[in-house]
Each structure stands twice: as C-alpha cells, then as structure tokens.
Amino acid sequence: MESQPGCSHPTEVRAAKDRAIFDDVRVISNLLNDEVFFVPNCDYFTQIQIDVQPFMRKVVTTWMLEVCEEQMCEDCVFPLAVNLLDRFLCVCRIKRQQLQLLGATCLLVASKLRSTNALPIELLCAYTDYSVTYDNIQSWELLLLSKLQYNLSAVTGFDYIDQVIERCSWGDQSNLLRRHSHTLVSICYTEPSLIQTPPSVIAAACINSAVRGLKLSCQSDAVQDVCRMLNVNVETLEYLVSVVDRLVEKVVPPAPTKGEPSKTVSGYESPKYGQPETPTEVENIYF
Structure with a gap:
C-alpha cells in the first residue's frame, strides 16, 4: 500500500492481471463446484436460533460493513465475515447479546484471511463501545474455528x-x-x-x-x-x-x-x- 500526495489514506496497488487466472475456464468451474460447501445449510432463524431474529442480523451485519468501510478493508473481507457468521449460526445457538461479539470475531478472522492488515482486537472492542472485551474475542475466535472445523476460506459473491x-x-x-x-x-x-x-x-x-x-x-x-x-x-x-x-x-x-x-x-x-x-x-x- 502507498499514499498519494496530499492523501492521508493509503491507496491500493493492484497486481497486473494474471492470465493463468482470467484465461483458464477451470477457475470459474472450481468456484462453482466449491461454493456449495460454503452456503449456510439451513434457515437457522427457525431451526437453530431461539433468541436471534432476522432484523438483529441486519443490524449487526450493517455495523460490520461500516467497520470495514471506516477501516478501508479490502472488499473481500466483509462478505467472508458474514459467511462465517451465518455458517456459525447454523451450528451453534447463541444469545442475542452475543451476536455483536460474534460479528466482531468474524471480522477478525476474515481480515486475517483476506486483508493485508488484520483488524486489531483492540479496535474491534472500541467499535463495540467496549461491550465486548479482548478476552471475549480471543475465546470466541477459538470457538468459531472449532465450530467451523477450520474450514474458513469460503467462496463468496x-x-x-x-x-x-x-x-x-x-x-x-x-x-x-x-x-x-x-x-x-x-x-x-x-x-x-x-x-x-x-x-x-x-x-x-x-x-x-x-x-x-x-x-x-x-x-x-x-x-x-x-x-x-x-x-x-x-x-x-x-x-x-x-x-x-x-x-x-x-x-x-x-x-x-x-x-x-x-x-x-x-x-x-x-x-x-x-x-x-x-x-x-x-x-x-x-x-
């Protein structure tokens, strides 16, 4: 990343187009074959979760998007974070008070996987107005990894x-x-x-x-x-x-x-x- 003159924010330096990626038909074929493994496998609002409602997910994912925008994360971070959140909610029941904690944890993991600069835990705590702690996010990171069996690199839109x-x-x-x-x-x-x-x-x-x-x-x-x-x-x-x-x-x-x-x-x-x-x-x- 490098900064333009007179600009305080770094700008992306994008790599040249790789013909091995964009000229090979197998790339899209592999994406289509793999995506089925990362689509949430149930309507967790009716089958798994008792305390979490659709509007709550809307609020938390909108907050996650705002965090990514303010921190100028790569575009790929947010969709992956939401995918992790949805897949986790398909396998683990939580309380509504824990939903933002889960969202912060998913942002942390997604930024580690897809971003050049991972989001600091301290920053994520600040974005929650310190309603979650450093230790909360650390422990939930392990919970997230275990529940998803470390299968994190999902195909997204x-x-x-x-x-x-x-x-x-x-x-x-x-x-x-x-x-x-x-x-x-x-x-x-x-x-x-x-x-x-x-x-x-x-x-x-x-x-x-x-x-x-x-x-x-x-x-x-x-x-x-x-x-x-x-x-x-x-x-x-x-x-x-x-x-x-x-x-x-x-x-x-x-x-x-x-x-x-x-x-x-x-x-x-x-x-x-x-x-x-x-x-x-x-x-x-x-x-």
Missing part, C-alpha cells in the same frame, strides 16, 4: 465479480462497473432473506444490476453472458436483480432534482443516512 467482468467483451465499458458490483455484493450480504442464496447467483444479479444502473449498452449481452458463465437461470437472475434494486432503494441517496447541486458520494453510505426513492439511478454515485 466477491470472488466472481472480476472473473466475469474480465472475461466479457463489455467488461471495460465503464470503469465504475467493478466498483458498483462489489458495493452491491456487500449490500446483499446484509440482507437476511439472501442467506441461502448461492454466491454465484448473488454475483450475477449484482453485475447485471450495476450494468443497468450505469445504463451501459450491453444489458442484453450481460444477461446472456453472465447466465451462461455462472449457470444461472434467466428467470432467477431477473428476480434477484429486482431484489438487489429494492435493497439499493434503502441505502442510496435519491438523485438530486433539477436545479439542486449534485450530491455525489465517494463511498457507500450507511443505511441510516439515506432513504431514497429511486434504486438504479446510480451513474452519478461513486461507490
């Missing part, structure tokens, strides 16, 4: 975005397509109704929602290419795109009316800061 965009002729039509797709994936991972949705389907819907929101000319081609590449049914894709659009309605500020100054944002804002009216008018929003 994030993993498909670059694979699809880099392999499609329309992938370079907008330099915002990748950014918007990643943001939509993060929004989807806060939604309780999508817990058991395969990550490939989430990625397919987010890419197509981003293509439509940016008003790219490749909308029909994008549907066909993504469905073919990720083995997604067109009807399923269209339904999930509508779900993504409704989620975006809740978190993206409304477009300014004529005569008002533009309020372009530089990053995804917390849902508590905006209740917009129009979902896919995102061409002026820089996630």
Whole structure:
C-alpha cells in the first residue's frame, strides 16, 4: 500500500492481471463446484436460533460493513465475515447479546484471511463501545474455528465479480462497473432473506444490476453472458436483480432534482443516512 500526495489514506496497488487466472475456464468451474460447501445449510432463524431474529442480523451485519468501510478493508473481507457468521449460526445457538461479539470475531478472522492488515482486537472492542472485551474475542475466535472445523476460506459473491467482468467483451465499458458490483455484493450480504442464496447467483444479479444502473449498452449481452458463465437461470437472475434494486432503494441517496447541486458520494453510505426513492439511478454515485 502507498499514499498519494496530499492523501492521508493509503491507496491500493493492484497486481497486473494474471492470465493463468482470467484465461483458464477451470477457475470459474472450481468456484462453482466449491461454493456449495460454503452456503449456510439451513434457515437457522427457525431451526437453530431461539433468541436471534432476522432484523438483529441486519443490524449487526450493517455495523460490520461500516467497520470495514471506516477501516478501508479490502472488499473481500466483509462478505467472508458474514459467511462465517451465518455458517456459525447454523451450528451453534447463541444469545442475542452475543451476536455483536460474534460479528466482531468474524471480522477478525476474515481480515486475517483476506486483508493485508488484520483488524486489531483492540479496535474491534472500541467499535463495540467496549461491550465486548479482548478476552471475549480471543475465546470466541477459538470457538468459531472449532465450530467451523477450520474450514474458513469460503467462496463468496466477491470472488466472481472480476472473473466475469474480465472475461466479457463489455467488461471495460465503464470503469465504475467493478466498483458498483462489489458495493452491491456487500449490500446483499446484509440482507437476511439472501442467506441461502448461492454466491454465484448473488454475483450475477449484482453485475447485471450495476450494468443497468450505469445504463451501459450491453444489458442484453450481460444477461446472456453472465447466465451462461455462472449457470444461472434467466428467470432467477431477473428476480434477484429486482431484489438487489429494492435493497439499493434503502441505502442510496435519491438523485438530486433539477436545479439542486449534485450530491455525489465517494463511498457507500450507511443505511441510516439515506432513504431514497429511486434504486438504479446510480451513474452519478461513486461507490
């Protein structure tokens, strides 16, 4: 990581595109084969958990996303952390008071796996307003690892975005397509109704929602290419795109009316800061 002149935050230095990754059809095939092992295997709200409700998960995952944003974590950290949280809740019953502790622990483990700089435990304690302690997170880290049998490197919706965009002729039509797709994936991972949705389907819907929101000319081609590449049914894709659009309605500020100054944002804002009216008018929003 290195800093730009006049900027206090480090900027990502991305590696060159690896042909062994983006030109080999086995990569997506392996992702599709492996993802089934990491999809939560039950509706834990009805089958496992007694004290944890869907709205509680929404609150905690939104908090987790805000932590990742403030700490400028890599985009891959948050989806993995939520996947760990959901899989843990499928196998271990907890109290509602322990849900934020679990979220902090999942952020710690995910950042160790996917980030260049792991989130410090002290920082995570501070983000909980010190409602959990250093020892709490340490002990729950061991609990998380044991309950998931150390099977942590899950396939998430994030993993498909670059694979699809880099392999499609329309992938370079907008330099915002990748950014918007990643943001939509993060929004989807806060939604309780999508817990058991395969990550490939989430990625397919987010890419197509981003293509439509940016008003790219490749909308029909994008549907066909993504469905073919990720083995997604067109009807399923269209339904999930509508779900993504409704989620975006809740978190993206409304477009300014004529005569008002533009309020372009530089990053995804917390849902508590905006209740917009129009979902896919995102061409002026820089996630």
